[in-house]
Amino acid sequence: MSSNPTTRLVPVERLAAITSLIAEGAVFEGNFHTAVDQGIKIDGTLTGNVTFQTGGTLHVGATGVVENTRLEADYIFIEGKVVGAVIARKALEIAGSATLLGDASYDELIDIHPRARVRGKIEYRGDIDARPT
Amino acid sequence: MTAVTQSIPDSETLRRAALAASWRRSQGVARRRLWWRWTLWLLPRVLVPLGAVAALAWAAMRWTQPAPAPEPAHLGRPRTIERPPAADARNAVRPEPAPAAGSAPAIATAPPSPSASTTILLRLDLAPTGSATPPINPPGDKPR
Numbered sequence: 001m002s003s004n005p006t007t008r009l010v011p012v013e014r015l016a017a018i019t020s021l022i023a024e025g026a027v028f029e030g031n032f033h034t035a036v037d038q039g040i041k042i043d044g045t046l047t048g049n050v051t052f053q054t055g056g057t058l059h060v061g062a063t064g065v066v067e068n069t070r071l072e073a074d075y076i077f078i079e080g081k082v083v084g085a086v087i088a089r090k091a092l093e094i095a096g097s098a099t100l101l102g103d104a105s106y107d108e109l110i111d112i113h114p115r116a117r118v119r120g121k122i123e124y125r126g127d128i129d130a131r132p133t
Numbered sequence: 134m135t136a137v138t139q140s141i142p143d144s145e146t147l148r149r150a151a152l153a154a155s156w157r158r159s160q161g162v163a164r165r166r167l168w169w170r171w172t173l174w175l176l177p178r179v180l181v182p183l184g185a186v187a188a189l190a191w192a193a194m195r196w197t198q199p200a201p202a203p204e205p206a207h208l209g210r211p212r213t214i215e216r217p218p219a220a221d222a223r224n225a226v227r228p229e230p231a232p233a234a235g236s237a238p239a240i241a242t243a244p245p246s247p248s249a250s251t252t253i254l255l256r257l258d259l260a261p262t263g264s265a266t267p268p269i270n271p272p273g274d275k276p277r
Contacts, residue, residue, distance in 0.1 A: 021148075024158060062159045062160075062162035095167075097163040097164075115170040
């Protein structure tokens with residue numbers, strides 16, 4: 001799938017297992033919700049929430065725009081623009097081409113590129129005093 | 134009439150193809166946007182100061198450059214006295230008429246001076262056309 005050998009927090013296998021796609025130029029208004037461990041990639045415009053009850057991989061492509069949203073999934077990889085709250089239960093990765101206007105929280109891992117544009121709070125939801133195992 | 138049958142791709146093939154195309158487009162856009170962000174960040178921090186330093190260095194080099202050596206005095210003087218160009222044929226310097234045989238020259242040759250050309254021009258301007266040129270400084274005349 002990707003020839004980029006860069007190590008990602010969001011595993012390439014998860015990104016390759018994406019099952020739904022909002023293509024570039026398409027506009028989707030409404031909420032996307034599933035209880036199955038699936039994945040969605042957004043290259044177009046989405047206005048609404050995306051929620052995975054369990055598991056889930058959410059990839060906002062470089063051309064993707066998500067507005068007025070609440071994104072919740074295990075793995076979230078943002079390359080485009082997101083306006084709203086982001087909750088990553090496992091890993092959150094914000095690329096250098098990304099713009100995030102809103103709060104982000106994560107449970108395990110986070111990676112923010114130095115050139116990423118983030119305006120909002122970043123919150124670690126895990127045990128802040130937990131000893132490394 | 135022959136029906137052209139084409140195999141319809143199954144969902145998995147379609148998904149893979151769509152994802153691959155999406156990856157290609159996304160990578161290009163992301164790379165361009167990231168490059169532009171780095172450029173915007175680098176421009177005021179590195180390139181502008183570099184340009185300012187280069188300009189200052191250039192100005193300092195010009196300022197500390199030794200002045201050109203002055204020319205020797207004999208080279209600074211003009212070698213010839215230039216005459217003003219003749220505006221038309223009336224102002225052109227005409228050759229002196231040849232003196233008549235057995236008579237003294239009517240005009241004493243004035244010593245060469247920087248104003249000689251001016252004198253000649255004035256004399257030519259005031260002299261009527263075709264008449265004999267009156268002497269300016271007759272030999273016996275004394276300055277008043």
